[in-house]
Amino acid sequence: MNFNFEINWALLAPLIVIQAILLIIALFDLVKTEKTNGPKWMWVLIVLLIATFGPILYFVIGKKRD
Amino acid sequence: MKKWFVLHRKEWLEMTLNYKIIWIPLIFVLFGLMQPITSYYMPEILKNASNLPEGSIIQIPMPTSGEVLTQTMGQFNQIGVLVLVLAFMGIVSSERRSGMIKAILVKPVSYPSYITSKWMSVVLLSAGSVFLGMLASWYYTVLLIGDFPFIDMVKGTLIYFIWILFIVTFTVFLSSFLKSSGFVAAFTLVLSILLSLLTSLFEKWMEWSPAQLTNAAASLFMAGDIEGPLLLPLITTVILTALFLYLATSRKSSV
Numbered sequence A: 001m002n003f004n005f006e007i008n009w010a011l012l013a014p015l016i017v018i019q020a021i022l023l024i025i026a027l028f029d030l031v032k033t034e035k036t037n038g039p040k041w042m043w044v045l046i047v048l049l050i051a052t053f054g055p056i057l058y059f060v061i062g063k064k065r066d
Numbered sequence B: 001m002k003k004w005f006v007l008h009r010k011e012w013l014e015m016t017l018n019y020k021i022i023w024i025p026l027i028f029v030l031f032g033l034m035q036p037i038t039s040y041y042m043p044e045i046l047k048n049a050s051n052l053p054e055g056s057i058i059q060i061p062m063p064t065s066g067e068v069l070t071q072t073m074g075q076f077n078q079i080g081v082l083v084l085v086l087a088f089m090g091i092v093s094s095e096r097r098s099g100m101i102k103a104i105l106v107k108p109v110s111y112p113s114y115i116t117s118k119w120m121s122v123v124l125l126s127a128g129s130v131f132l133g134m135l136a137s138w139y140y141t142v143l144l145i146g147d148f149p150f151i152d153m154v155k156g157t158l159i160y161f162i163w164i165l166f167i168v169t170f171t172v173f174l175s176s177f178l179k180s181s182g183f184v185a186a187f188t189l190v191l192s193i194l195l196s197l198l199t200s201l202f203e204k205w206m207e208w209s210p211a212q213l214t215n216a217a218a219s220l221f222m223a224g225d226i227e228g229p230l231l232l233p234l235i236t237t238v239i240l241t242a243l244f245l246y247l248a249t250s251r252k253s254s255v
Helices: A009-032 A040-049 A053-062 B002-017 B020-049 B065-088 B093-098 B100-105 B111-144 B150-177 B181-201 B212-223 B231-250
Strands: none
Touching (some): A009 B020, A053 B020, A053 B065, B002 B020, B002 B111, B020 B065, B020 B111, B065 B111, B065 B150, B093 B181, B111 B231, B181 B212, B212 B231
16 A cells, blocks of 8 residues: 555554563563463464564453463 | 452452453543544544535534533544443453352352442442543543533533443343353443433333433533433433342352
8 A cells, every 4th residue: 555645653652662561571471471272372462463463362252361 | 348448359359460450541541632623633534535616515513511511422432332341241250251250259258248249340440540530531622622521520520420330330240140151242332322311202101210310421512401300310320220230249059
């Protein structure tokens, strides 16, 4: 897609920062945790590849509750 | 009372350890920010994304500030409620399953204070998340779309939060009764969807419904004052919330 309008990055910066924080916390937690619902590598891929919803999905259904 | 605070602190420690204290508010802020930004860029996005013939003009009126805030509330009602319910579905039931509840209740701690300390932590975290999210949304709306009185945003959010309070209390209540966290989430989500749906379908007979609070908040955002019922749904919601909390604390057998 070819966007021919200026994107104001200062406007989007908070969104990017929040997504980055979510991603880092999710990855950090994935490294520390022993077991997840389903294979761990799958969750790493989900967190890394699905923007915004990847980390959210991991937090709400990926973490194993004993 | 001192014991209650010890239990309450344990809840916060747990929410810190599994990062709930960070990611739940962040998700609300993220969706709060996203709504005004999407509204602001929507005309440009449509202009670029659609394969319209050259020269065709699409007129999309810029939404008013109140409409953007109402849309944010709609987002919170879908993704926000989903996140809260899924995050807190196991708050009692998973401790029951893992046997943790026995380890806690052998100490001189009463079951009601055990439940209310959990409930209070859930309520405070969801209140913080909803308010931060609405604040973020309001800030960006004022910057991008147009001015909106701060006090109206706070009032609307307060009314809306009573509905969230009802939902999370119901989650804690079910979690204290059911063994499976999955059922807790499923039943709570079905209840919230059914209530919202029935309320919008049969408005005449559902004036008492807790979901009316969302409509009241929406009309405050859009029109500046509340049209339609407010007191009646407020009373029923508070009564139902108190009832579910009482029922949650009253289960003593088969700990």
